[in-house]
Amino acid sequence: MTHTPEDEWLWGWDPTPGIVSVWAEPDGRVTVWRRLPTTGELVRDEGRFRPWLLLSSLEDLAHLGPRLRPEAEGPAPHRITYQELEGPGALRYLVRSEDGRVLTSAVLQGASRRLGRALGHVRELPEDTVLSLPPEEQYLTASGRTYFRGLGFDALHRLQFDLETTGLEPDHDRIFLVALRTPEGQPETLEAHGDSDAAEAELLQRLAARIRACDPDVIENHNLHGFDLPFLAHRAKRLGVPLVLGRDGAPGLRQRPSSRGAALGRGTAGRANDPMRRTRYTLPGRELIDTLDAVLRHDFSARDLPGHGLKAVARHFGLAGPERELIPGPRVHQVFLQDPERVRRYARDDVTEAAGLARLLGGAAFALARMAPRRYERLADAGPATGVIDPLLVRAYLRAGAALPAHEAGDGTPHSGAALHLFATGVAKRVVKADVASMYPSLMRQYRISPKRDRLGALLSLVDRLVEQRLAAKALARDAAPGSAERHTHEALSAAMKLLVNSAYGYLGAAGLTRFSDVHAANEVTRRGREVLWLLCSELAHRGVTLLEADTDGVYFSVPEGWHEADERRVVSEVAALLPPRVQLAFDGRYAAMLSHEPKNYALQPYDGPLVLRGVAFRSSRAEPFGEDFLRRALRCLLAGDLSGVRDAFVETVTALRRRELPTLAVTARVRLTKDAPQYLATRERRRELPYEAVLASGRTQWTPGEHVRVYRAVGGRAGLLPDPETASPGSTAGDPRDYDAEFYARLLRETFAARLVRAMTPEDFATVFAAPEQLSLFASPLAQARPVLTVLLEPGNEAPS
The missing domain is CATH 1.10.132.60 (B family DNA polymerase, thumb domain)
Incomplete structure (x- = not known):
């Protein structure tokens, strides 16, 4: 891999292979677990890093006097060092310490004096004055390391577990059975021997011991963070059972903030203002992956799932076998009392399907972890803009020694909407879809439209490399054997890169939400997009077709009777040649007929194949x-x-x-x-x-x-x-x-x-x-x-x- 600055912005610069988990503490201790790509052996490395913050001013550290020294003098015990970054960005002072607790305490002490009120956390300071990241992200950003270098998805040791409970309220309901699938792919069940506290406690102890014995890199399940982990944590606490599930013993399960967390229990624990709803869990040495995140991400773009529950999704993707055992959730415990073997089959099917779903839909998050300086589990539930692009840009600026801009609310300029035209409604025959590949990112590249405050041009550089390297990943996937680990890896990388490329425009226009947002630049992209879309629609119409619907994803049109596929492809090629070079128009499909109902709501009948329905008018999880x-x-x-x-x-x-x-x-x-x-x-x-x-x-x-x-x-x-x-x-x-x-x-x-x-x-x-x-x-x-x-x-x- 090359090591130009732009490539380092995308991939990092430290070549350490096989990182499967990172655990860092605020005091500067870090443990890295690596699985060697050649042998699969697990290696544990311990070390130290220097925790850091970005500040807009050194005013809140002035009280340190001689203990605050320039970074150029080198680190020393009990000192905090600072480096002034180059350029006009608001966050221009990189401050470091041997112990992050000392650093944050010093900042809070100075800020409390300045503001005349006690502060308990750096989050209480305005965003334009400080940037504070979790310890693992500090370590990965500063070191240039990323997860999974040299590893394929199938090299991970993955374990799935699923709880069966007597009800949904952990204050009085119990865990009576746990299904588990080992990293070798063997499903098994653990059961409580009786219905007493002691029996359940013993079950939880056996579960923890079994997980430690299997020693997985990753623990997966569907709704893992929404039900299994919070229920398990709650029951363990009530029973006094230490949940030693990680690779480092203590601290066991830790909570971390998240936009989507647990929604446990039927009472007050499930209320919207309950902090648990914004909580997830984390463990030292293992990554906790909830397959519901991948399902939601898939359905956000595809809109083709009948629901988001494990059974419905597994059935949709063909992961459920014909003999799949199904039991209504509220009846599982009752059925267990009468026919325990049936519930065992049901639970084993659950973890088997969760494993299949994680492999089928989880590759994009795996590939993102090879790029972005965040824990794998955090990238699995992160939005692509604030969760992936922002960390990449922060790392790029710090690597270049450049000051970072703070978030800005914008000047009130509205963000103009995407182009969308409904040309005709009703039923059309002989329909063609012409696809525009990533129009808005393509226009950003074509006309070099970038955020005003991105003086390094990092966002465009990232998009350029993602587009180029995605093409290489797609080619490698095509050349690999169907079903092989190599094809899966390259397809996952291609999907992750497409996700980031298509998020670049949204990142640009998200005023106040992303660090480099620029609504004026986003509106210029939209303006160019309207011009290009209207140009290709006009040129298609001049060639005798009937336009049906057009947006930034492509155009549907109907061709005259007597046309053949060669005529359809010729028209698309002719119009594609008139578009800006980086805007790619391609023939994407042909259909016998189409019902155009409303914008983005239509039905297509292929010449050969099942009906295709798009939009909430024809597909809705609420519809009878x-x-x-x-x-x-x-x-x-x-x-x-x-x-x-x-x-x-x-x-x-x-x-x-x-x-x-x-x-x-x-x-x-x-x-x-x-x-x-x-x-x-x-x-x-x-x-x-x-x-x-x-x-x-x-x-x-x-x-x-x-x-x-x-x-x-x-x-x-x-x-x-x-x-x-x-x-x-x-x-x-x-x-x-x-x-x-x-x-x-x-x-x-x-x-x-x-x-x-x-x-x-x-x-x-x-x-x-x-x-x-x-x-x-x-x-x-x-x-x-x-x-x-x-x-x-x-x-x-x-x-x-x-």
Whole structure:
């Protein structure tokens, strides 16, 4: 690897291989665990580093007198040294000490005197006066080291564990079984021998001993930080069991702040103002990875998951086997008392699927840890802008000896929105997708648009190298054998680099949130983007196509009858040649038909393959399954030009509802509870809400804010609650009351789901297709000649809209 300054900004500069975990203390002690790439042997290195802070002024250290000395004189015991960094940045004094506690104490003492009030933490100082990082990040930033050099993902020793509990409230519910999957891939279970405190305590001791014996680099599970670790920590504390899970013994589980933390318990522990909701856990020598983070990151961009729970996601990605044991969560302990082997299978399946999910979706965070100076576990739940790009830029500036700017709120200039054009609605035939690869980062590179305060040009340099090296990673992935560790590593690296590249523009425009934000530069990128998008749309239109939708990701258009794929590719190539050199337009797919409903909401029927649905109008975790099933059937007919088939789908669905042939699960909505019981009960007399009424009607008096439930409207206006299908066997009808309000759901079908097809028909045809089922004989005949319609809303002109 080259060692230009720009490459060091991206990768660091210390070549130490195989780091799998770093644990640093505020007093300057650091332990580094490394797995040697050649042998897989684990090595433990102990050392010291000099903790540091960045300050805007030395005023708060003036009280040290001769104990405050220039860095050039060298470190000495009981001294704090300073180095003035170059350039105009506000944070210009790098201060160091042999012990970080001494350093922060000195700063707080001086700041308390200056402000006339006691300060307990550097976080209480304004952001424009200090930058303080966790000890591990101080060490990695200053040393130029990063995780996983020379290692592939499969070289990590990974362990998964999952708790089975008698309930969700750790104050009185117990852990009765733990499933564990060893780094060698062997699932096993540990069980409490009885239901006493002593039996549970002994189980927790065996779990800790088993983890230490397996000695994993990484511990994984789905919702690990949201449930398993906080529940385990709570029970261990109540039982007086020391949780020695790390590689260094004490301190055991430590808490760390996070934007998404535990939401444990149904009572006050789950309230929005509970600090536990902003807490995660950390251990010396092991990285704690929650696969829910990777799922949320994937679904933020793909929007293709049926839910975020382990069972639903594993089923979606094909990780769940046909014999997968499924038990509704509230019944697990009851089933264990009657059929313990069934629960053992269920728990072993959980950890096996968690391991598969971590490998499938966790590669990007693994690759990011090879670049950014942060612990692997922190990068797994970090946002790409503040969590990855900011640390890279901080390291770059300190490596260059340059002062850093402080966060600025901005001058009030609004951030202009991304370009988006809806040219036509309804059904189009012979549809082509032309993809624009990373338009905004490409424009930043093309026109060298960078933050005003980034005087080193570090952000653009990082984007340049990420783009170049991503192409190399993609090529290496293509050349590697399918399914191999090499392909997985290079694909993960490519995905991580794409994530960072596509975050650069968002970083630029996040006024007040990122260190180098510049809304004026971001608006210039947006302006250029509008020009380019309008240019390519105009050029496509001049070549005889019908534009459907365009945004910064690409353009959908319909081609004339008689065109072949070669014609479609030729048009895209011709227009691509007219765009700025770094803006790449590529042929990305062709489809038999498309329903254009609203911006970013559409349905595509490939020439060969299943229906593709995009946008919340067609895919929503809250939507009732019967409505989505109807939409899929109706859309297939609609896109084939068969309005009679749409009518049949509607009539058959209404009839099935009225005869209650559909299971109750089909009419439920999956909703998230945002209030706890006291909050809801305080307003219940004024406004009753179906989800909470359903929970109360089920006999529950407490629940956790953030919990998802399946609810429906029953006959007589009652509220009903069903178990989530993520824990129900496919096709199961056990416990199905079939007491839903059929007429309510028949109205919902027409007024909500059928309404998403309104732009594809004339008003007369829409009224005919969705007339009451008993009118079928009166209206069947006219539909034989009816066809979907396409309505052009906008024609591109010669000038881009402002």
